[in-house]
Amino acid sequence: MPSELAVEAEGLTKTYKEKVALDGVDLAVPGGTVHGLLGPNGAGKTTAVRILATLTIPDGGRASVAGHDVVSQSRQVRRSIGLTGQQTAVDDLMTARQNLTMFGRLFRLPKAQARRRAEELLELFSLEEAADRSPKRFSGGMRRRLDLAASMILAPQVLFLDEPTTGLDPAGRREVWEAVENLAAQGTTVLLTTHYLDEADKLCDRISVIDHGKNFVEDTPAGLKRRIGEERLEVVAADPAELNRLAELVRSVVGVEVSTDDSQARISVPVPDGVGALTSAAAEIRAQGLAIADIGLRRPTLDEAFLHLTGGSQAVGPQPSQPNTPKTLEETR
Amino acid sequence: MTQTTMPSFSGSRTSETAGSGLIWSLRDCWTIVLQEFTHLLRQPSTFAWQIGFPVVMVLMFVYVFGSAMDVTGQGAGEGYVDFAMPGMFAMTMALGFMDTAYAVTHNKEKGFMDRFRSMPMSGSAPVTGRAVADVIRAAIDLAVIAGVALLIGWRSGGSIGATLLAFLLLLWLRLALIFVGIFLGLSIKNTETAGSLFAVAFPLGFISAVFTPPEMMPGWLGAIAAWNPVSSTATAIRELFATPGIDYLEPAYWIDGHALAGAIIWPAVIMAIFLPLAVRQFKSLSR
Numbered sequence: 368m369p370s371e372l373a374v375e376a377e378g379l380t381k382t383y384k385e386k387v388a389l390d391g392v393d394l395a396v397p398g399g400t401v402h403g404l405l406g407p408n409g410a411g412k413t414t415a416v417r418i419l420a421t422l423t424i425p426d427g428g429r430a431s432v433a434g435h436d437v438v439s440q441s442r443q444v445r446r447s448i449g450l451t452g453q454q455t456a457v458d459d460l461m462t463a464r465q466n467l468t469m470f471g472r473l474f475r476l477p478k479a480q481a482r483r484r485a486e487e488l489l490e491l492f493s494l495e496e497a498a499d500r501s502p503k504r505f506s507g508g509m510r511r512r513l514d515l516a517a518s519m520i521l522a523p524q525v526l527f528l529d530e531p532t533t534g535l536d537p538a539g540r541r542e543v544w545e546a547v548e549n550l551a552a553q554g555t556t557v558l559l560t561t562h563y564l565d566e567a568d569k570l571c572d573r574i575s576v577i578d579h580g581k582n583f584v585e586d587t588p589a590g591l592k593r594r595i596g597e598e599r600l601e602v603v604a605a606d607p608a609e610l611n612r613l614a615e616l617v618r619s620v621v622g623v624e625v626s627t628d629d630s631q632a633r634i635s636v637p638v639p640d641g642v643g644a645l646t647s648a649a650a651e652i653r654a655q656g657l658a659i660a661d662i663g664l665r666r667p668t669l670d671e672a673f674l675h676l677t678g679g680s681q682a683v684g685p686q687p688s689q690p691n692t693p694k695t696l697e698e699t700r
Numbered sequence: 701m702t703q704t705t706m707p708s709f710s711g712s713r714t715s716e717t718a719g720s721g722l723i724w725s726l727r728d729c730w731t732i733v734l735q736e737f738t739h740l741l742r743q744p745s746t747f748a749w750q751i752g753f754p755v756v757m758v759l760m761f762v763y764v765f766g767s768a769m770d771v772t773g774q775g776a777g778e779g780y781v782d783f784a785m786p787g788m789f790a791m792t793m794a795l796g797f798m799d800t801a802y803a804v805t806h807n808k809e810k811g812f813m814d815r816f817r818s819m820p821m822s823g824s825a826p827v828t829g830r831a832v833a834d835v836i837r838a839a840i841d842l843a844v845i846a847g848v849a850l851l852i853g854w855r856s857g858g859s860i861g862a863t864l865l866a867f868l869l870l871l872w873l874r875l876a877l878i879f880v881g882i883f884l885g886l887s888i889k890n891t892e893t894a895g896s897l898f899a900v901a902f903p904l905g906f907i908s909a910v911f912t913p914p915e916m917m918p919g920w921l922g923a924i925a926a927w928n929p930v931s932s933t934a935t936a937i938r939e940l941f942a943t944p945g946i947d948y949l950e951p952a953y954w955i956d957g958h959a960l961a962g963a964i965i966w967p968a969v970i971m972a973i974f975l976p977l978a979v980r981q982f983k984s985l986s987r
Contacts, residue, residue, distance in 0.1 A: 420818045424986050442820060450818040454811035460739040469738075472731045473821045475724065501742075517815070 373398040373525050373556035374419060378428035381414050388414040390580035396558055401551045403571035404560040411580035412560035413453065416529045420450045433524045449518030449526045453533065455510045459503040463494055463513050474520045488516040492546055508539030512546055526550060528559035532566060544569060598641040598664045600648060604632040605658035613657055620648045725822035732829025751844050754792045758848060761911055771913060782943045785854040787910035790934035792841055793874040794905050797881035798897050800834050804885025805894045813985065827982060831878045838874040842867060857942030866937035869963045873933045876967030879974040886981040909934045915952045926953035929970065932962025
């Protein structure tokens with residue numbers, strides 16, 4: 368590879384008719400690492416991936432993948448990448464094996480080799496038993512794994528994953544995570560987009576937070592979490608009348624001033640040692656015989672995180688997608 | 701990325717540079733064609749439904765409406781099978797563009813188009829492969845409908861050469877309309893919209909010489925029907941099949957008297973317009 372960076376982008380811009388999708392995005396992903404693009408819906412993540420995967424031509428800026436320019440050397444780029452888009456692009460009217468063999472042929476492997484490669488990939492992604500079935504009847508996780516396998520025909524240097532686990536159940540997410548971790552362990556550079564903080568946290572070496580088509584922050588998952596703020600302990604009183612007593616108790620346990628929300632009978636307090644604070648608060652509440660409706664640790668939502676990261680100057684705008692985002696950052700329950 | 705132990709990929713990538721670009725394009729095209737036929741083999745019931753539609757139409761027009769039609773001047777129902785069958789062939793070809801459009805939209809919607817475009821395959825293969833597969837499909841459709849036609853008493857009165865030419869003209873029309881289908885398929889947002897193409901397809905199929913001679917329609921409608929490309933093909937193949945009673949009505953429209961020329965030129969004109977449009981639409985996917 369002429370460049371040490373597997374993916375490099377400078378000042379990418381892209382405007383669609385009515386909307387600025389990218390407003391100067393920079394990226395630098397060293398080979399062999401997993402890099403996350405984290406942001407809410409409409410942040411420009413998909414547009415960035417489409418440009419890097421040669422599907423969309425940028426209006427401005429430049430980008431190279433595996434050392435090749437995505438616009439002028441798109442053919443070379445296409446030989447070095449795999450793409451798993453938002454939809455699972457597998458053919459439901461063919462078996463899993465037929466799918467992989469067909470893609471192998473389209474990646475221009477000779478027939479025997481395409482077949483052999485299909486077998487290897489079925490094994491790698493634990494799909495041997497489902498090989499002769501149509502993906503139509505696969506679980507979400509299995510479909511995604513087949514989709515990943517189809518992207519890995521040529522063992523690409525760089526793999527693009529656009530929201531690989533959106534719409535999957537927790538089991539499916541774990542399956543896909545495992546597959547991605549495997550690929551990464553074997554040296555594939557992975558660029559993935561997600562709006563789940565926990566997903567980025569689990570899979571990525573580094574994370575770029577983008578919104579409104581701009582980079583905000585780039586950091587390691589640990590660093591990002593520090594910037595976003597600590598976990599909060601939340602306690603909801605069963606009887607609103609006991610809220611003040613409960614707040615006093617929690618304050619004495621964690622030793623920090625708490626904030627209370629009377630309308631929801633909720634107490635919230637930042638805690639550096641989340642699990643410790645949770646267990647001791649719960650024990651104390653029980654010892655005092657107080658009734659609570661809920662107790663738990665909560666990380667800041669993506670909304671709060673963006674507010675925090677951007678110093679409050681740039682709230683995540685009033686987008687229709689917003690009602691969904693808070694949930695996505697909480698732990699999968 | 702030397703540390704890639706990724707299930708030891710044993711292939712020599714140099715094979716990609718061997719052979720000319722054209723050979724590779726043809727091979728990619730053929731892979732797409734095979735994909736289409738795998739669908740057919742794995743979903744025979746879908747194929748049966750698709751072929752069932754024209755067959756039901758044949759039976760309906762010949763036996764339900766046909767008994768009241770007098771297109772040969774020899775009384776209602778007389779010779780209607782011979783008149784309607786060529787029309788049926790032409791209409792099946794004409795409506796086929798909806799299948800093309802639907803398949804293209806489906807591929808786009810499911811992210812297939814994106815996957816193909818991110819691969820080092822020939823950029824034109826998804827389009828050429830679709831065209832080749834659809835023409836082969838059309839030939840199969842014609843064979844099945846012709847089989848049904850033979851069963852209910854239709855015969856070609858023309859020579860073998862003329863009969864073959866008739867079927868070639870039918871495929872020629874279908875080929876031209878494939879590019880209309882590809883253009884529409886790429887322009888349409890989703891498969892639900894593709895379903896409503898029926899609103900366009902039905903007039904194209906019916907306001908024509910397919911089931912009724914335009915001369916029997918009100919003047920203005922007859923003119924539209926006569927100049928419909930589908931009519932030229934229908935009338936031309938009626939001549940080639942030496943359909944009895946075909947000269948019962950004097951051609952009232954210039955094009956009606958030059959059907960064979962129309963059947964050759966119309967599809968060429970359609971292709972000249974829609975092939976570039978389809979290519980442009982395909983390129984605009986990267987905008």
